[in-house]
Amino acid sequence: MGWSSVLMATMMIASSGAVTYTLPMTYKADIQVEYFRGANLTCDSNMLNVSQNFNNIESIQWMLPDVSLITESTNTIKVIKRNMLAYTLMIDRVADDQFGYYTCIIVYKTTMVNENAEVKVVRWGLNINGPDFSKLRAEYARHAIVGAIAAGILLGVLGITCVIWHYRYNARKRRNEIKYAANASSEYNNKAYDDIDIEKEKSHNKSNGESADSVVIDEHM
Ligand SMILES: *[C@@H]1O[C@H](CO)[C@@H](O)[C@H](O)[C@H]1NC(C)=O
Numbered sequence: 001m002g003w004s005s006v007l008m009a010t011m012m013i014a015s016s017g018a019v020t021y022t023l024p025m026t027y028k029a030d031i032q033v034e035y036f037r038g039a040n041l042t043c044d045s046n047m048l049n050v051s052q053n054f055n056n057i058e059s060i061q062w063m064l065p066d067v068s069l070i071t072e073s074t075n076t077i078k079v080i081k082r083n084m085l086a087y088t089l090m091i092d093r094v095a096d097d098q099f100g101y102y103t104c105i106i107v108y109k110t111t112m113v114n115e116n117a118e119v120k121v122v123r124w125g126l127n128i129n130g131p132d133f134s135k136l137r138a139e140y141a142r143h144a145i146v147g148a149i150a151a152g153i154l155l156g157v158l159g160i161t162c163v164i165w166h167y168r169y170n171a172r173k174r175r176n177e178i179k180y181a182a183n184a185s186s187e188y189n190n191k192a193y194d195d196i197d198i199e200k201e202k203s204h205n206k207s208n209g210e211s212a213d214s215v216v217i218d219e220h221m
């Protein structure tokens with residue numbers, strides 16, 4: 001939120017040179033609200049201090065997005081009054097119909113010094129750039145992270161599977177080679193060879209993790 005900009009009453013609209021109309025001082029702020037949440041729009045700004053100057057104010061009117069003017073509650077919008085003035089608009093559930101500009105028109109009392117009633121405007125843009133999806137985005141990001149972790153774990157599992165498969169396959173292959181080489185010897189001796197070979201492979205895996213990784217990438221990824 002925050003008072004994003006103050007439009008000074010310098011904008012002069014000259015229509016065909018004959019009539020000059022000066023726009024009242026306008027204090028603008030935008031508010032972004034989630035769907036179906038409530039919103040309170042107050043006819044005030046840090047620069048106006050309306051709540052401290054009620055006595056100087058003749059009237060407060062609100063212009064709704066459909067450009068109707070209200071000073072009393074309607075079916076959809078509650079007017080919360082202070083000092084008999086329509087100080088706050090309370091919207092229970094903000095849906096698309098409620099998006100738009102809410103303009104509060106403050107008419108100050110005329111004084112001896114200033115006979116022309118001063119008018120000031122507070123304009124709220126409610127979900128002008130769409131509703132607040134920040135929570136939804138955060139939720140989506142959380143899911144994305146969980147998804148990424150799950151994907152990471154899956155890759156890890158695949159990687160480990162590849163390593164295991166590679167060395168088991170290699171161990172078996174080498175065992176078979178040894179079997180062929182030692183064809184002349186007895187079955188009993190072959191088994192002894194196999195066991196020694198497997199033990200060798202195991203210690204190799206442990207001591208040389210780096211080469212194990214590169215092997216996995218070459219052959220399976
Ligand atoms: C709006 O004001 C009312 C009354 O003061 C309060 O109960 C409600 O919680 C407020 N809503 C929001 C969204 O601040």
Ligand SMILES: *[C@@H]1O[C@H](CO)[C@@H](O)[C@H](O)[C@H]1NC(C)=O
Pocket residue numbers: 046047048049052
């Ligand atoms: C508004 O009120 C605050 C607190 O009373 C004060 O510090 C500030 O100067 C006032 N601003 C104006 C523009 O009256």
